[in-house]
Amino acid sequence: MEAVWSYLEEAHRRFPEREAVVFGDTRWTYATLYRRSLGLANQMSAMGVGAGDRVALLWENSAEYLRIYFAVQKLGAVLVGLNPVIDARYLDKVFGDCAPKLLVAQVKFARRFSADLNAATSPPAWLVDAEGLELPAGADCELIEDDELSELECPLPGYEDNSLILYTSGTTGQPKGVTLSQHNLIANTDSIAEYLELDETERVMVLLPFYYSYGHSLLLTHVAVGGCLVIDNRLAFPNNVLDTMERERVTGLPGVAATFTIFMTRSNLAERSIPSLRYFTTAGGALPPAGLKRLRGLLPTARPIIMYGQTEGTARLSYLPAAEVDVKPGSIGRGIPGVKLEVLDDEGRPTAPDVTGEIVASGENIMKGYWGDPEETSNVLDEQRRLWTGDLARIDRDGYIYVVGRKKDMIKSGAFRINPKEIEDLAAELAGVVQCAVIGVEDELLGEKMVACIIQEFEERLEIKEVKMHFRKLLPHWKQPQEILFMSDFPRTSSGKVRKHLLKESYLATI
Amino acid sequence: MQDSIRKFIIENFLAGKDDPTFKNDDSFLDSRVIDSTGILELIDFIEDEHGVSVEDDEMTTENFDSVAKVAAYVERKIA
Numbered sequence: 001m002e003a004v005w006s007y008l009e010e011a012h013r014r015f016p017e018r019e020a021v022v023f024g025d026t027r028w029t030y031a032t033l034y035r036r037s038l039g040l041a042n043q044m045s046a047m048g049v050g051a052g053d054r055v056a057l058l059w060e061n062s063a064e065y066l067r068i069y070f071a072v073q074k075l076g077a078v079l080v081g082l083n084p085v086i087d088a089r090y091l092d093k094v095f096g097d098c099a100p101k102l103l104v105a106q107v108k109f110a111r112r113f114s115a116d117l118n119a120a121t122s123p124p125a126w127l128v129d130a131e132g133l134e135l136p137a138g139a140d141c142e143l144i145e146d147d148e149l150s151e152l153e154c155p156l157p158g159y160e161d162n163s164l165i166l167y168t169s170g171t172t173g174q175p176k177g178v179t180l181s182q183h184n185l186i187a188n189t190d191s192i193a194e195y196l197e198l199d200e201t202e203r204v205m206v207l208l209p210f211y212y213s214y215g216h217s218l219l220l221t222h223v224a225v226g227g228c229l230v231i232d233n234r235l236a237f238p239n240n241v242l243d244t245m246e247r248e249r250v251t252g253l254p255g256v257a258a259t260f261t262i263f264m265t266r267s268n269l270a271e272r273s274i275p276s277l278r279y280f281t282t283a284g285g286a287l288p289p290a291g292l293k294r295l296r297g298l299l300p301t302a303r304p305i306i307m308y309g310q311t312e313g314t315a316r317l318s319y320l321p322a323a324e325v326d327v328k329p330g331s332i333g334r335g336i337p338g339v340k341l342e343v344l345d346d347e348g349r350p351t352a353p354d355v356t357g358e359i360v361a362s363g364e365n366i367m368k369g370y371w372g373d374p375e376e377t378s379n380v381l382d383e384q385r386r387l388w389t390g391d392l393a394r395i396d397r398d399g400y401i402y403v404v405g406r407k408k409d410m411i412k413s414g415a416f417r418i419n420p421k422e423i424e425d426l427a428a429e430l431a432g433v434v435q436c437a438v439i440g441v442e443d444e445l446l447g448e449k450m451v452a453c454i455i456q457e458f459e460e461r462l463e464i465k466e467v468k469m470h471f472r473k474l475l476p477h478w479k480q481p482q483e484i485l486f487m488s489d490f491p492r493t494s495s496g497k498v499r500k501h502l503l504k505e506s507y508l509a510t511i
Numbered sequence: 512m513q514d515s516i517r518k519f520i521i522e523n524f525l526a527g528k529d530d531p532t533f534k535n536d537d538s539f540l541d542s543r544v545i546d547s548t549g550i551l552e553l554i555d556f557i558e559d560e561h562g563v564s565v566e567d568d569e570m571t572t573e574n575f576d577s578v579a580k581v582a583a584y585v586e587r588k589i590a
Contacts, residue, residue: 060543085543108542111532234540236547237572262547268567445548469527477546 001190003156003182004163005073007224008034015200015226021063022248023231028063030226032148033070039147040071041154047125047142049102051076051157054165056100056123058084058109061210061231064129064144066219068104069210076157077101080165080177081211084109085476088116090175094167096121098177098371104144107133159183165371166213166311169410169419177371178213178311187364188314189220191337195319196252196279196305202227203276204252205245207235207259212415214283217315218254235259238267242274249276253302256284256415260295261445269298276301279322283307284415285447286403289329308332308403312380312387314365317341318401331400332393339363343395348382353397356404359389409500411440413448416478420450423471423479427452430470432462437490437498438481441507451507452481455489462486512582519556520578524549535578550575557581563588 001007011020012034020033028036049055055072057079059065072079080100082091091113103110103123107130119136126133126141135141157163163182167175192198204222206229208215222229230248234240242263245253260282263269280295280302287295296304303322309315318341320333335341342350343357351357366387369377380388392405411418420438427436434455440448452471456462464484471480491502513535521529524545539545545553553575554565563585574584 234572236540236545236550237570237575239568239571258547266551266567266570472524477549482548 001186001224002159003073003076004185004220005070005156007189007220008037008070008073011223011226018200018226019228020223021066021229021231023061023063026063028066033063033066035148035150036067036146037070037074038149038152040067040144041074042149042152043142043145043147044071044077044102044127045075045152045154047102047127047140049075049077049125051155052162053077053102054080054098054100056080056082056095056098056103056105057211058082058086058103058105060084060106060109061206061215061233063231065210066223066229068144069219073163074152074154076155076161078162078165080167081216082167083209083211083476083478086113087474087476088113088118089474090476092118092121093175094177095123097175098165101125102127104128107131157182159186160368162368164216166211166216168311169417169422176373176376179368179371180314181368184314184365184367185220187338188217188316189224191339191365192217192221192316193225194337195321196221196281198222198225198227198252200226202252203230203248203250204228204254205241205248205250206231207233207241207255208415213309213311213315214254214256214415235262238263238269242267242269242272245274245277246272250274251276251278253277253280253299255280255282257282257287257291257447258414258445260287261291264291264294264298265445274299274301279303279305281305281307281319283309283316285412286330286332288444291444292325306332308401310361310387310389310391312367312389313339313361313363314367316365317359317361317389320400324400328396328398328400331396331402334399334401335361335363339365341401343393343401351395354394356392356394358407359391359393359401359403360386361389362386411438411448411450413440413443413450414446414478418450418479423450423452423475423481426471426474427454427467430462430467432457433467435490435498437500437503439500439504439507441504443482446482449483450481451483451485453485453487453490453503453507456486459486459488512586513578515560516553516557516578516581516585519553519560520544523552535582537578538572538576540572540576553581557585561585561589 012030016031020030100123102125104127115134117136122136164180165177232244306320308318318333340362342360344360345357390407393403423438424436437453443449491499
């Protein structure tokens with residue numbers, strides 16, 4: 001494939017009348033998605049968007065999301081996929097970093113931050129779905145139109161040109177823009193479609209957000225094979241999602257551990273039958289063995305496929321095929337086609353079997369770098385363009401990898417990588433807080449839940465409710481600590497640094 | 512009943528500030544006022560506060576996706 005746009009062009013050529021996307025009552029064929037994407041590309045082009053320009057997108061998963069995504073790709077512009085439930089403070093950092101020319105947003109999200117944005121870094125042009133938005137000074141705004149076009153003259157971007165930026169939490173608390181080229185996306189998409197053996201008969205259940213690398217990989221792999229994306233954003237009500245799965249006869253169910261835990265604990269899945277389901281995939285942190293066993297019993301027709309990846313590797317780095325799930329329990333498998341995965345020590349030498357080292361990945365899917373940040377990039381990409389993932393693992397004699405932990409102080413909650421420092425710094429802004437230490441504690445639903453341990457200036461002045469409210473004002477829901485504890489002090493090193501593993505042990509001893 | 516549910520939503524999910532544009536009929540999911548963990552908190556609240564027991568089968572958008580729907584559900588359960 002020449003460019004990401006070519007996937008849609010090819011699907012449109014081969015399967016114009018097949019369904020590309022289903023979302024509620026909306027059903028679009030590939031012909032519809034193609035023509036509508038071209039129509040929108042034309043509108044964006046008239047607003048001044050061209051090759052290489054960044055286009056920030058704050059939109060929920062929907063048919064419309066696909067149209068916007070491919071319109072941006074058609075123009076050779078760079079899509080910046082963002083969590084739509086986000087605050088002005090975070091957006092200021094992102095906009096200051098990658099300077100989007102255009103922001104495409106749903107007003108229901110944009111009205112929460114538009115008035116508070118820094119006008120100096122806010123995108124100069126906005127494309128929205130409804131009237132009535134308070135805009136930063138100087139911004140132009142248009143309503144997104146429903147035009148369709150059958151062709152639009154526009155050169156394809158180069159293979160090494162940027163296609164997508166996805167922001168992740170950095171170790172410094174600053175968001176880092178993982179920058180992926182056309183080449184990166186095509187390499188990973190083709191590899192995933194190959195090992196999952198996807199074809200045009202696929203109907204994938206999309207519950208994962210497209211701004212998340214795993215969710216984004218569903219979008220591209222299914223358009224690449226001419227399959228159908230069945231979107232439902234109601235996972236909070238898993239019975240409604242199960243209705244959709246039955247009605248739409250979905251064939252694939254990708255999720256993170258939390259997705260499956262929600263189905264197993266809060267739905268009537270045990271009373272249902274979804275015989276169309278061919279497989280389920282799990283990534284973004286392990287599903288506990290007992291949960292995996294139970295899920296396989298509940299979804300008897302579906303092959304279980306365990307996967308592992310990072311945004312810096314476009315999405316996917318390894319997988320464990322269904323046939324090996326019982327042979328290598330707990331393993332994330334081996335590198336996907338085109339990806340070499342190694343477990344190396346600090347000197348870059350392969351570790352002996354069962355000795356812990358760091359997972360290091362190489363392949364055409366490894367990102368170009370973090371947007372405008374060569375220093376952070378060089379912290380994870382070496383001179384051979386290998387990605388040092390920060391995940392600690394051991395490798396067995398057959399070459400299968402087992403993740404054992406993380407090198408950096410990062411928390412993985414509900415499949416989001418969260419830097420505790422960001423939350424600790426925000427907590428310290430609250431009057432009466434001397435210091436905050438956020439720890440990740442194993443949790444059945446989230447993988448890890450966040451516990452914010454706080455030392456107060458004057459004991460018993462602050463209430464837990466006040467701290468919660470402070471976090472709710474400043475953080476999106478997925479970054480909010482699940483628990484808040486007041487403590488008199490933390491275990492520390494001789495230099496005063498918080499010893500988080502001891503803090504976690506003392507927390508676990510008290511519950 | 513709607514006032515009690517709305518008060519809980521405002522205190523816990525809208526940072527304590529009543530938002531007049533947020534209507535009692537507005538979908539929680541569509542407006543992203545609460546997410547899947549928030550729904551659990553809401554269910555805990557109505558179970559504790561109003562003494563209803565929510566069954567797995569009842570956890571649907573029809574019962575829980577707006578202030579008005581939750582209030583109507585609770586009223587049906589305690590009737």
